[in-house]
Amino acid sequence: DYSKLDKIIIGVCGGDGIGPMITGMGQHVLETLLADKVKAGKVEFRVIDGLTIERRAELGCAIPPDTMEELKACHVILKGPTTTPRKGDPWPNVESANVAMRKALDLFANVRPVKVPELGIDWTFYRENTEGGYAVGSQGVQVGDDLFIDFTVATSQGCERIARLAFDYAHKTGKNRVSCVTKANIIKTTDGKFLDTCQKVAAEYPDVVFDDWYIDIMTAKLIDDKRRRDFKVFVLPNLYGDIITDEAAEIQGGVGTAGSANIGKRYAMFEAIHGSAPRMVQEGRAQYADPSSVLRASVMLLEHIGEIELAKKLDRALDICMFEKKKYVITGRDTGATAQQFTDYVLETIASL
Amino acid sequence: DYSKLDKIIIGVCGGDGIGPMITGMGQHVLETLLADKVKAGKVEFRVIDGLTIERRAELGCAIPPDTMEELKACHVILKGPTTTPRKGDPWPNVESANVAMRKALDLFANVRPVKVPELGIDWTFYRENTEGGYAVGSQGVQVGDDLFIDFTVATSQGCERIARLAFDYAHKTGKNRVSCVTKANIIKTTDGKFLDTCQKVAAEYPDVVFDDWYIDIMTAKLIDDKRRRDFKVFVLPNLYGDIITDEAAEIQGGVGTAGSANIGKRYAMFEAIHGSAPRMVQEGRAQYADPSSVLRASVMLLEHIGEIELAKKLDRALDICMFEKKKYVITGRDTGATAQQFTDYVLETIASL
Ligand SMILES: CC(C)[C@H](C(=O)O)[C@@H](O)C(=O)O
Numbered sequence: 273d274y275s276k277l278d279k280i281i282i283g284v285c286g287g288d289g290i291g292p293m294i295t296g297m298g299q300h301v302l303e304t305l306l307a308d309k310v311k312a313g314k315v316e317f318r319v320i321d322g323l324t325i326e327r328r329a330e331l332g333c334a335i336p337p338d339t340m341e342e343l344k345a346c347h348v349i350l351k352g353p354t355t356t357p358r359k360g361d362p363w364p365n366v367e368s369a370n371v372a373m374r375k376a377l378d379l380f381a382n383v384r385p386v387k388v389p390e391l392g393i394d395w396t397f398y399r400e401n402t403e404g405g406y407a408v409g410s411q412g413v414q415v416g417d418d419l420f421i422d423f424t425v426a427t428s429q430g431c432e433r434i435a436r437l438a439f440d441y442a443h444k445t446g447k448n449r450v451s452c453v454t455k456a457n458i459i460k461t462t463d464g465k466f467l468d469t470c471q472k473v474a475a476e477y478p479d480v481v482f483d484d485w486y487i488d489i490m491t492a493k494l495i496d497d498k499r500r501r502d503f504k505v506f507v508l509p510n511l512y513g514d515i516i517t518d519e520a521a522e523i524q525g526g527v528g529t530a531g532s533a534n535i536g537k538r539y540a541m542f543e544a545i546h547g548s549a550p551r552m553v554q555e556g557r558a559q560y561a562d563p564s565s566v567l568r569a570s571v572m573l574l575e576h577i578g579e580i581e582l583a584k585k586l587d588r589a590l591d592i593c594m595f596e597k598k599k600y601v602i603t604g605r606d607t608g609a610t611a612q613q614f615t616d617y618v619l620e621t622i623a624s625l
Numbered sequence: 626d627y628s629k630l631d632k633i634i635i636g637v638c639g640g641d642g643i644g645p646m647i648t649g650m651g652q653h654v655l656e657t658l659l660a661d662k663v664k665a666g667k668v669e670f671r672v673i674d675g676l677t678i679e680r681r682a683e684l685g686c687a688i689p690p691d692t693m694e695e696l697k698a699c700h701v702i703l704k705g706p707t708t709t710p711r712k713g714d715p716w717p718n719v720e721s722a723n724v725a726m727r728k729a730l731d732l733f734a735n736v737r738p739v740k741v742p743e744l745g746i747d748w749t750f751y752r753e754n755t756e757g758g759y760a761v762g763s764q765g766v767q768v769g770d771d772l773f774i775d776f777t778v779a780t781s782q783g784c785e786r787i788a789r790l791a792f793d794y795a796h797k798t799g800k801n802r803v804s805c806v807t808k809a810n811i812i813k814t815t816d817g818k819f820l821d822t823c824q825k826v827a828a829e830y831p832d833v834v835f836d837d838w839y840i841d842i843m844t845a846k847l848i849d850d851k852r853r854r855d856f857k858v859f860v861l862p863n864l865y866g867d868i869i870t871d872e873a874a875e876i877q878g879g880v881g882t883a884g885s886a887n888i889g890k891r892y893a894m895f896e897a898i899h900g901s902a903p904r905m906v907q908e909g910r911a912q913y914a915d916p917s918s919v920l921r922a923s924v925m926l927l928e929h930i931g932e933i934e935l936a937k938k939l940d941r942a943l944d945i946c947m948f949e950k951k952k953y954v955i956t957g958r959d960t961g962a963t964a965q966q967f968t969d970y971v972l973e974t975i976a977s978l
Pocket residue numbers: 356368370371514545547810811841
């Protein structure tokens with residue numbers, strides 16, 4: 273409960289590529305909305321700039337130890353996308369900083385809302401965030417020259433805590449439906465456990481309708497306009513959550529429009545769901561990056577620290593500004609707003625609410 | 626090479642639920658198109674009806690031994706969807722007959738075309754069909770009460786043969802682009818091997834453009850109308866192929882519209898990509914099941930046995946009939962054609978070509 277703290281420390285960790293710029297936009301909006309509290313010493317922003325790919329590559333680690341200390345000294349974190357090296361990149365193969373942070377801070381729930389008011393879509397994805405194929409991602413085994421094995425992991429506790437969070441949310445918000453998405457017909461042991469656990473937890477929430485789906489058919493359902501409005505809350509193992517939230521975000525207007533909350537018992541981290549877009553930077557188009565992902569993440573950050581009214585305001589302003597933006601694109605009037613212009617427009621809109 | 630055979634034996638295996646009915650439609654169309662060859666004793670159809678869920682449950686196996694014998698006596702198989710028991714079903718937990726057949730007949734490539742001529746979409750998915758999470762699907766381990774582990778498997782040979790098939794196809798058809806889809810940033814050992822192998826094979830096909838993507842962002846790209854036309858041929862590990870082809874099929878008009886070829890060195894099996902739709906049967910709507918999935922599979926069967934002209938005719942007729950069907954739905958004039966009516970319309974259309 274953040275209201276009991278003397279001061280809430282918000283870490284701002286820019287990341288790579290377009291990250292520092294769009295994260296800066298998020299910080300600017302949050303500082304504007306929280307100005308009184310900052311002045312009164314109730315909220316402090318701390319910029320954490322040690323999490324760059326250059327530094328991680330040089331030190332050969334996913335998160336440098338000093339940066340980890342800084343992160344752990346915060347209560348909540350606003351984080352930009354970080355680059356994960358891939359073949360052909362100039363960096364050695366260091367682990368994903370995202371994934372490392374989720375594990376190190378035990379951020380077990382990745383909550384990703386997707387809303388398309390015009391289409392009646394209002395989805396919230398509860399993605400398990402530390403297990404599945406991500407648990408021991410870099411510790412697969414090679415047997416001789418020709419056999420390769422990776423591991424997928426689930427624990428009772430891991431399944432239970434994400435299921436409970438999803439049902440609590442559905443119950444609390446009156447959304448009243450939780451859909452579990454697995455591939456339990458094939459990945460029987462881990463997905464089977466995940467599904468079983470959701471079924472068990474469902475029994476404790478008689479007011480919430482529960483159903484379960486396979487991930488393959490769910491990717492079809494999300495783009496079926498006759499049925500998709502009926503879905504409300506999803507609960508899914510890590511990898512399926514990863515996959516399907518990009519699809520869902522595209523329906524909302526692109527992965528650049530979706531924010532995500534990584535929630536644990538002690539820490540919480542808020543980020544864009546997309547990558548660091550190095551190509552935009554190379555091509556000199558970084559200033560046109562869409563900051564709405566980070567601004568949506570900022571809504572969730574505000575909610576999380578108990579600033580419900582401010583969260584609602586920012587959310588409402590984003591609904592308006594993103595709808596306007598889509599209209600511009602559709603009618604061909606999109607003049608290509610920069611991140612700064614879009615952010616200014618969001619702040620103006622808030623002021624006019 | 627089927628032209629060297631005295632007689633081609635086509636097994637027709639109806640499966641469960643709507644399976645026998647829609648597979649019957651496929652058989653009817655094939656028998657009509659191949660009538661001369663059947664009369665001349667060059668083609669024989671054999672109905673294989675032992676693969677029902679009731680029988681599999683009773684015998685406690687994925688594919689009854691006598692049915693397996695019958696299947697192995699055929700050259701190619703047209704197969705309806707089979708039911709995989711899930712929790713709450715009246716049957717004991719027998720393995721998926723699909724997956725068992727793919728493994729037993731070593732059908733290592735699952736080829737799934739998706740076409741939407743109006744949108745300029747012409748995709749072909751080469752899904753690896755025997756490895757990944759499917760290889761040892763039911764042999765995960767439970768450690769104590771709380772730890773659950775599943776295995777994902779890749780072999781050098783498994784990766785290489787699917788990659789080669791995809792590149793051969795792209796080269797032969799002049800489609801000239803192969804996109805590999807993995808999650809090699811996380812599932813490093815197996816997906817890493819898959820991606821490496823595709824890169825290696827790509828080097829042998831200088832006329833084919835190669836690129837690679839992560840599965841999460843690819844589910845977004847498929848519904849991004851600005852970019853998706855550019856994709857031609859996809860090559861993917863088993864699970865990602867499973868997931869993304871349902872999404873792709875939905876764009877084409879639903880999973881009920883997509884056929885699939887399961888290809889091995891010795892055998893080939895052609896099937897709908899969807900399930901047995903028990904609910905349609907319970908609700909008495911089975912006659913309205915869309916047979917176009919099986920008819921698309923029949924196109925691939927004809928191609929496979931070297932009946933290129935007949936394959937083209939059926940394909941063309943399906944393009945026309947499915948486009949008409951979509952128009953009816955869109956303009957509200959859909960009178961709900963039955964499978965039989967749609968099939969008749971397809972045959973009439975072929976006759977008029
Ligand atoms: C960058 C990548 C490791 C990450 C993930 O797979 O979780 C991203 O796709 C996400 O969804 O946050």
